[in-house]
Amino acid sequence: MSTLLESTLNPTHAVLDQTCLAGDPWMATVRAGQTLRILDLEGNQAVDTLFYSAAHAEERYSAADTIARNGQLYLGLGTRLYSSEGRVMLTIVADTCGRHDTLGGACSSESNTVRYALDKRPMHSCRDSFMHALCHCHEAGALGLGKRDIAPNINFFMNVPVTPEGHLSFADGISGAGKYVELKAEMDVVVLISNCPQLNNPCNGYNPTPIQLLVWD
Amino acid sequence: MNTIPANLLWDELLPGGHHWSGRLRGGTALCLTDVQGGANVSALFFNAEQPLERYSMPDTLKSQHTAFLTAGYVCQSDMGRVLCSITADNLGWHDTWCGVSDAAMVRAQYGEKNYQQYRNAMLRNGRDNLLIELAKWGLGARDLVPTVNFFSKVVPDANGALRHVPGHSQAGSSVVLRFEMDTLVVLSSAPHPLDARLDYAPADVQLHATLAAPVAADDACRTQCPQNGRAFTNTERYCGVAA
Secondary structure: OOOOEOOOOOHHHOOEEEEEOOOOEEEEEEOOOOEEEEEEOOOOOOEEEEEEEOOOOOOEEOHHHHHHHHOEOOEOOOOEEEEOOOOEEEEEEEEOOOOEEOOOOOOOHHHHHHHOOHHHOOOOOHHHHHHHHHHHOHHHHHHOOOHHHOOOOEEEOOOOOEOOOOEEOOOOOOOOOOEEEEEEEOOOEEEEEEEOOOOOOHHHOOOOOOEEEEEEO | OOOOOOOEEEEEEEOOOOEEEEEEOOOEEEEEEEOOEOOOEEEEEEEOOOOOOEEOHHHHHHHHOEOOEOOOOEEEEOOOOEEEEEEEEOOOOEEOOOOOOOHHHHHHHHOOOOHHHHHHHOOOOHHHHHHHHHHOOOOOHHHOOOOEEEOOOEEEOOOOEEEEOOOOOEOOOEEEEEEOOOEEEEEEOOOOOOOOOOOOOOOOEEEEEEEOOOOOOOOOOOOOOHHHHHHHHHHHHHHOOOO
16 A cells, blocks of 8 residues: 655645644644644654544544545555545545554653553653643633544554554654655544654654644645 | 352343443453354443444454454453453354344345334344344444454365354353453344354343452463463453552
8 A cells, every 4th residue: 555645735824824833732623624634744653633623622533434434554645534424524535655544643751651661751742732732722722622522533643553462653754854744624623633752662763753734724 | 151250249231133332340240041042142242431442353453463352362452451351151152253234134134024024023133133232332433443252163274265154152051251441342132144044043141240260360361372372461451450
């Protein structure tokens, strides 16, 4: 698989061009017909991402619907990202990485105590970034989002291979500096990102780095 | 069918295609048995006193380095605790990825069978089954996360393309869940979303609730991996129980 396709979009024509620093959250609205690019600036950076319908936030990205309706465990070029109500929210229209994960979820201080050691609880985590964004970003306030709305996410640029025997592992990233994924919005969506701060496993190459977000009309 | 277990608290038949919810206290166990073969039980688990805490597919899979569930594994919450442990299983694989069917999928695959014409033989779907039960506890669509699909097996090829394994669960297949904290359990027995059979004939599921033996220090689920040991410690701290 791993079909790669470069984008024809020109960054100088983007209507939004922002950098999300290492370990920070990011939230924005992308309208139907617009294209969002997530760019891994320095390589090996997991980008934990959730989508909500801007009109009706109970409709949100659904990992299970995306897996079952595509009949595919991994995300890549052409994957349709389905909502909890079975509608296509976005489609992956360009990809220079080749595979993205939706099984591994987001790290949290609580899951860090289980996965690594009880004393890892104070380390910065994606779900703490999500909570911070829910408390501070006006999109979250407008939609009334809270912890109930944090469901299993997408990890762009992360590689979580599953063998036919069902073994799951966190492998070294297959992303590199300058790789990107582009998503065309099929409905108005609110994007919630945690630029992953995890330091305990190779998902960020043990060195979290910034990402760039671009949107085109 | 299994014989009636010792320490029986109650039993109930969950007919194929239907839905159920209830509270299982810490220290009790729930045995699910496929009556005719070909059952599917989509399950959600919540902390009964604070349902903001719920079963997490990613946390469960990544801490145990598995993509499926069977005996020896636990269903972890999104707060680092164990909601329930799988203490017995004669199937070897329960699906965690595929979630549930919805009304449009069931209509497209099996045709229209509504209440007006078919009464209680109407075709129910997984999503609506779970939403109906969630609503009884003040919960709803926001709380509907990926389910465990007991009795179903879906395997990936080397590229991640998925295949539902027909005939995986035979009559009499059973799985036992031991609850480690007070848990709200929400079940749907509608068909698995990737089950390609064209006849809507999900099997009935017998539920038996029993008192469980205390968790021993060398318990197979607790000692499955160091991660599970820490999740049990987190659970004991939450429940105010000495480790």
